[in-house]
Amino acid sequence: MAMVINASTPQRRxxxxxxxxxxxxxxxxxxxxxxxxxxxxxxxxxxxxxxLFWALSGVVxxxxxxxxxxxxxxxxxxxxxxxxxxxxxxxxWVLLLAFLVAQVVPLAPILGPITFTxxxxxxxxxxxxxxxxxxxxxxxxxxAGYGVFFFLAVQVAANRDRAMQIAKWLCFIVAAxxxxxxxxxxxxxxxxxxxxxxxxxxxxxGTFVNRxxxxxxxxxxxxxxxxxxxxTMLNTDxxxxxxxxxxxxxxxxxxxxxxxxxxxxxxASQSRMGLFAGLCGTGVLTAxxxxxxxxxxxxxxxxxxxxxxxxxxxxxxxxxxxxxxRLGSVERDSDVRLQLYAQVLDMIRARWAxxxxxxxxxxxxxxxxxxxxxxxxxxxxAHSTYLALWSELGVFAGTLPILILALTxxxxxxxxxxxxxxxxxPLIAVSALVVIAMHSLVDFSMEISGNVYLVLLVLxxxxxxxxxxxxxxxxxx
Numbered sequence: 001m002a003m004v005i006n007a008s009t010p011q012r013r014x015x016x017x018x019x020x021x022x023x024x025x026x027x028x029x030x031x032x033x034x035x036x037x038x039x040x041x042x043x044x045x046x047x048x049x050x051x052l053f054w055a056l057s058g059v060v061x062x063x064x065x066x067x068x069x070x071x072x073x074x075x076x077x078x079x080x081x082x083x084x085x086x087x088x089x090x091x092x093w094v095l096l097l098a099f100l101v102a103q104v105v106p107l108a109p110i111l112g113p114i115t116f117t118x119x120x121x122x123x124x125x126x127x128x129x130x131x132x133x134x135x136x137x138x139x140x141x142x143x144a145g146y147g148v149f150f151f152l153a154v155q156v157a158a159n160r161d162r163a164m165q166i167a168k169w170l171c172f173i174v175a176a177x178x179x180x181x182x183x184x185x186x187x188x189x190x191x192x193x194x195x196x197x198x199x200x201x202x203x204x205x206g207t208f209v210n211r212x213x214x215x216x217x218x219x220x221x222x223x224x225x226x227x228x229x230x231x232t233m234l235n236t237d238x239x240x241x242x243x244x245x246x247x248x249x250x251x252x253x254x255x256x257x258x259x260x261x262x263x264x265x266x267x268a269s270q271s272r273m274g275l276f277a278g279l280c281g282t283g284v285l286t287a288x289x290x291x292x293x294x295x296x297x298x299x300x301x302x303x304x305x306x307x308x309x310x311x312x313x314x315x316x317x318x319x320x321x322x323x324x325x326r327l328g329s330v331e332r333d334s335d336v337r338l339q340l341y342a343q344v345l346d347m348i349r350a351r352w353a354x355x356x357x358x359x360x361x362x363x364x365x366x367x368x369x370x371x372x373x374x375x376x377x378x379x380x381x382a383h384s385t386y387l388a389l390w391s392e393l394g395v396f397a398g399t400l401p402i403l404i405l406a407l408t409x410x411x412x413x414x415x416x417x418x419x420x421x422x423x424x425x426p427l428i429a430v431s432a433l434v435v436i437a438m439h440s441l442v443d444f445s446m447e448i449s450g451n452v453y454l455v456l457l458v459l460x461x462x463x464x465x466x467x468x469x470x471x472x473x474x475x476x477x
Contacts, residue, residue, distance in 0.1 A: 024072070024075065024077045024080075025159075027068070027071050027072070027075070027077075028080070028155060028156045028159065028162065029156075029162065031064070031068055031152060031155065031156050032156040032162055032165070032166055034064060035149070035152060035153055035156065035166070035457060036166055036169045036170065036173065036457075038057075038060070038061075038149075038453065039170065039173060039453050039454050039457050040173045040176075040177075042057060042449060042450045042453045042454075043177065043206070043207050043208060043217060043450030043451075043454075044193070044207045044450075045207070046192070046193075046207065046208065046209050047207065047208035047209055047210070047213050047214070047217075047448045047449075047450040047451070048448060048449035048450035048453075049208075049209055049210075049213070049448045049449065049450070051138055053449065054138055054141060054142050054145075054449060055138075055141060057145060057449060057453075058141045058142065058144065058145035061145045061148050061149050061152070062145065062148060064152065065148050065151070065152055068152060068155075079155060080154075080155045080156075080158035080159075081154045081155055081158050081464055086151070086154065088407055089150075089404055089407060089408065090147075092400045092403050092404050092407075093143075093147045093400075093404060095397070095400060096143060096393075096397060096400040096401065096404075097140060097143060097144060097147075099393065099397040099400075100136055100139060100140040100143070100358050100393075101140065102129065103128060103129040103130040103133070103136050103354070103355075103357050103358060103393075104128055104129075104130055104133040104136050104137055104140070104357075105128065106127040106128055107127075107128065107129060108126070108127040108128070113125055114126045114127065114128065114129060116131050116351075116356065116364070116367065117350065117367070118366075118367030118368060119343075119346055119350075119367065119368045119370065120370075122367060124367075128357070129354050129355075129357065130356070130357025130358065130360055131356045131357045131360045131363055131364050132357055132359060132360040132363050132364075133357065135357065135358065135359030135360055135363075136357045136358040136359055136360065138359055139358035139359040139392075140358065142449060143401075146452055146453075146456060149453060149456055149457075150456045150459070150460055153456060153457050153460030153461070153464070154460045154463070154464035155464075157460045157461045157463075157464035158464050160422060160425075163425055163461045163464065164425065164461075166457070166461055167224060167228060167425060167428065167458075167461050168228060170221070170224055170454070170457065170458065171221065171224045171225045171228055171255060171258050172254075172258060173221075174217065174218065174220070174221025174222075174224065174225070174258075174262055174454070175221065175225065175257075175258035175261050175262055177206050177207070177217065177218070177221075177265075178206070178218055178221065178261045178262040178264070178265035178266075179261050179265070180206055180207070181204040181205065181206035181214065181218075181265045181268065181269070182204060182261070182264060182265050182268060184204070184206070185202075185203075185204045185268055190202065192205060192207065192208075192209065193207055202270075203268070203269055203270040203271075204265050204268035204269045204270075205269065206265070207450075208448070208450065210445075210448070211269045211270060211271050211274075212269075212271045212273065212274055212439070212443045212444075212445055213443075213444070213445045213448040213450070213451060214265075214269050214271070214274075215266055215269045215271030215273075215274020215275065215277075215278070215439075215445075216274055216277070216435065216436065216439050216443075216445035216446070216448075216451050217445075217450060217451050217454060218262050218265055218266040218269065218274070218278070219266060219274055219275075219277050219278030219281060219435045219439070220281075220432045220435055220436070220451070220454055220455060220458060221258075221262050221454075222259060222262045222263060222266060222278050222281070222282055223278070223281045223282055223285055223428055223431045223432050223435060224428055224432075224458065225255050225256075225258040225259035225262055226255075226259050226282050226285060226286065227285050227289065227424055227427065227428040227431065228252075228255045228424075228428075229252045229255035229256045229259060230252075230285075230286065230289050230290070230293075231289070231424040232248050232251045232252035232255060233248050233249050233252045234248070234289070234290075234293040235248040263278075266278055273438070273439055273441075273442050273443060274439060274443075274445075276438065277434075277435045277436075277438040277439040278435060280434055280435065280438050281431040281432060281434045281435035281438075282431065284430070284431050284434050285427055285428065285430075285431035288416065288427055288430075289424070289427060292416065292423065292427070336373070336374075337383060337442060339372050339373050340373050340379065340382070340383060341382075341383075341384060341387060343365070343368045343369065343370070343373060344365070344368075344382050344384070344387045344388075344391055345387070346368050347364060347365065347367075347368050347391040348387070348390045348391050348395070350368075351391075351394065352390075352394055352395050353394050353395070353396070354394045355390070355391060355392045355393040355394040355397070355398060356391060356392055357392060358392050358393060359392065360392055361380075361381065361382055361388055361391060361392055362379070362380045362381075364391065364392075365379055365382075365391075381444040381447065382444065383442060383443055383444060384440070384441060384442055384443070384444075385440035385443075385444055385445075385446050385447055386402065386440060386441065388444065388447065389401060389402070405433060405436075405437075405459075408429070408433070408459050408463055409429070409430055409433040409459075411463045412426040412427075412429040412430045412433075412459070412462040412463050413426070413430050415462070415463070416430060425461050425462045426462040426463065427462075428458065428461070428462055429458055429459050429461065429462025429463060430462070432455060432458045432459070432462075433455075433459070436451075436455055
């Protein structure tokens, strides 16, 4: 940076600036490849849903951040997106981490005896605000890793061309996971990686333990694939075709094929809410995309809609049987869930300010578990991420993760409204948030790290790009 500032002539300043751009551009490109590969690998070990994988992924992300920071310092380069730009997200994230720290610090000598009381009067004393401080530490590690990962992602996504390239990688990464899920189900005897399944036999789960978590991963990928496909067909952000260049509808074929594979796997997962959330997300994307794109020329609308409907129809014919059969049990299953949710609400009311401790639901729920919710089953999750957050962290701290995602979604939606071009990635981010917001109402997919890393990268792609008025230096990195 000193070379740029102290250059004595415009030519020398330009040369130094271009050299700095080249150095950081190459570094950010390497980081982009790492982040995409990380998202591809994160779901492979059981969806990343085990403490060992939480710890490993957190260490890997932290190491990547250290190396990236050291490389920037050595090159004399600055961050593409500074802390000030992310302050509205960083502040609630820091408050959330601080609250988790407070839950594991022994506060009994200061606050007096800390007692956890169950619905039938059974009581347990603890030195901490968390009933399970070890699990709370793991949650602290996960959330810290998520924040660092998102911060790295916005650095590489500040360049719009690179952000679009990463989106294309994600499309085919999710399609590869979908293809594996279909092959494993139909050709390999329905295993989970290299071991036999112990649940969800006959449903596509890919490398995930749970079909609903797998369905969320697929639904976000479906939004990406359909968004890229429609964008290409409508050609709203692309220059006019030169002689001999392929037509937009031909260029869109790889994305439509990816969407077909993803949709087939989504249907084969037999996840009812996963399918519904995916259709909601793609519905929002298609409706806003076609309206915002002013139909991209009416000659393209009919083929675009026809191909989109064909993708859904073919997938439905091939792999929808199990999903539609399970629709008949919705009423029975909803009764069980409502009974569970009523008991979780009792948990929230019991400790609405501080919660039972991050990651403590499985243990804490035993204090409230009673008929009519079956006592023969162990309920590891609240089956609603919103209720899980409020029961574990209390109403105030538990709302912070929701607030962070809502602020991110608002920023992406604002870009969709303001931009006249290059608004597809923000729209994809908004649609992905619709998917996870809907599915999180009745499931715990966003408590699975393999899903979280994918969603965070999609949100970074949709919100981090700088405006067209930014300098060449800002766009080059």
